[in-house]
Amino acid sequence: MSLTDHPRTAPLPLRRRFLQDTGMELQRCTVCGIRGQSICNAINDKELEILAQASSRLTFPPATTLIEEGSPAIAFFNVTKGTVKLFKSLPDGRRQITGFADVGHFLGLTNARTYSFGAETVDTVQVCRFLRPQLETLLTDYPLFERRLLTEITGELAEAQEQMLLLGRKTARERIASFLLARMMPPSPHADSAVEGQMVSLPMTRVDIADYLGLTIETVSRTLSALRREKIITGTDNHGIRVLAVSRLEDLASGQDNR
Amino acid sequence: MSLTDHPRTAPLPLRRRFLQDTGMELQRCTVCGIRGQSICNAINDKELEILAQASSRLTFPPATTLIEEGSPAIAFFNVTKGTVKLFKSLPDGRRQITGFADVGHFLGLTNARTYSFGAETVDTVQVCRFLRPQLETLLTDYPLFERRLLTEITGELAEAQEQMLLLGRKTARERIASFLLARMMPPSPHADSAVEGQMVSLPMTRVDIADYLGLTIETVSRTLSALRREKIITGTDNHGIRVLAVSRLEDLASGQDNR
DNA sequence: GGTCATTGTTGATATAAATCAACGACAAGT
């Protein structure tokens, strides 16, 4: 199956009803705050209304299924707010989260007629949805859009390879260290310099972290506690942690230093 | 870094001297037996000489380094014969093979200025090499070529996600079963029907299998022995195995049946 | 303000796979 197939349109497989933003469709993309970070950036300012016509903006509450594993692949999403988790499952319920799609990332690209993975919102999520025929049109009419998509997916593949190294060869401690580093926010210029340590945002639960790192929730919890005890990280808030010793964490992540 | 960067040309990082096919360059692609299976298929018959000019065909002995981890990303390869392994390593030598590129597959695509992975031949390998500026030209001038590449890499990503599920959540037995199934040859019409069982080609060593599946060589060896003992597979040849019970193996691979 | 469900933490024990170790099969070279 190739990307050039045009499957018939069908209702989106959603467990809950979603919210659809109304009005001002034609202006939406022009004012999109994250266009600079996303594939939409590849489309000319003057032609933005084409993008607006091709997409619709939707808002979903936490824990909403965006993509059901094995369901018909009819849409493609670009995340404009929040975090979406992508995963694959085994018949007995074991699950592997293959990635978190944060702001600016896309999801839903596939060659097959059905999705080989699932997707669920972690927190409140806003996306731009492109139906497949619309995506085809953009790809064909805007070479820069296609090139940008190729670049993005090449990056995804590199991340996937890094994650395979983590899952296949790293210890629990190394996995947690790598995860925290990968999710570390770049130090913002407006950062509260009175509070020390680099912020790490963890909107997902311990279950999600465990399913992403190929561990159990107990091991995740114990390892985070150990790092806290060793003053490498701080913070009692479950969804926000601060890294006190970035370089220690970097050594840990690459297996330089274990104790 | 984007695909549109043109890094300066530099000598290829090869431990050994490679063999370069000479003469008849312009005809080479026309007679390429595997074009139908590869990205080159996206280029029109009449324009094949453009492809021939953009690429050079090279032959390498087993265990040749095609790509050194971290070296400048100057080339892109299309495998026309043999098998190449792709991998990532940790400073202490732990290694994860992220994939095997068999006939028809490409390798070497990256957004960065350097490769984030290594590549080494498993057996005798023949490739078509495209230097990066040449690849750029093809991508820009032949939309079908670019589309084909996007389709291929989308498939690679799906495979990577499947492998993450394997590495993060499957048992040793499930990993071996999945691996054998994935490498099972499609039953050829000329197959020797006197010999029962589906052929599985394993050109790589036990070390490579272990590094691909996130196991040790001992576990790989023990698990294969167990499957042989249970009459699910046969064959004493280390690089060729026959699957006797495909459906048993499928159940095993998806965690349905373990004993 | 109490009940209940959800999420996370910590401790005790079990286990799958790693590690350590010995050896067999085979091919290359002398």
Place this chain on the structure above:
DNA sequence: ACTTGTCGTTGATTTATATCAACAATGACC
């Protein structure tokens, strides 16, 4: 034909992490 090195197999033991179990913290809801 013997040595040497590579590769794979099998057995004994260790260990990192899973599993099992109890409990604490939090927030939703009546």
